[in-house]
Amino acid sequence: MHVNRLSGTSSDFTTAELWVCDPSHCFNWTETGWHNGHRCCGISGSGLSWFFAEDWEGTQGPGCDGSGYIEHYYPDRPVNLGETHVAKILYYENFRWQAYIDGVAIGTTRPCHFDWTQDMRTGTELTYDSAQITADASGLQKRTTSGSSYDWPGSFPELDGVSAPSFDIYWLNPYKSAAWYGN
Secondary structure, eight states: OEEEEEOOOSSOEEEEEEEEEOTTTTSSEEEEEEEEEOOSTTOOOOSSEEEEEEEEESOOSTTOOSEEEEEEEETTSOOOTTOBOOEEEEEEETTEEEEEETTEEEEEOOSOSOSSOSEEEEEEEBSOTTOOEEEEEOSOOEEETTEEESSOTTOEEEEESOOOTTEEEEEEETTTEEEEEEO
16 A cells, blocks of 8 residues: 555544455454544544554354444554555454554454455545545455455445545556545
8 A cells, every 4th residue: 555645633534544344234344554633432642653443243253242343553653655555454363353564463353253254445534525645555465265366356445434526536457456536
């Protein structure tokens, strides 16, 4: 993933990220990538950092009842605009997924997820229409039981939370690389 612009404020945020969704219509998901701005859930701080988050509903895994949402931020891991980093989400074990940045595991989900995905997405989430973003994801791969595939057939780029017409996301090369920008 390569990010040139990613604005954020003390009350709003913008991300550049990857998602994997459980086969329950994306009610359960794991995401990782770059985050700038306001942090969720009472976590102090703001600014550019790596993040990892998960959301779950139901009782898919052992010990999971009800629903939950957790975000984790990693300000101690360097991240700068204009750099290229490898973001990955892999099935770990026992209903858990693990997020990686540049080959280093940065987080593991609670045991509340399916052991396969419904779909994979790349793109952005933002909470304000004046946000500025220029980013792309390339070399998109999915791992199957028989190895790796170098594309994401059936998946799509995701632009979430924006109503301004000045934002766009599109395939650079269908199912292999995507780009997104705004303002």
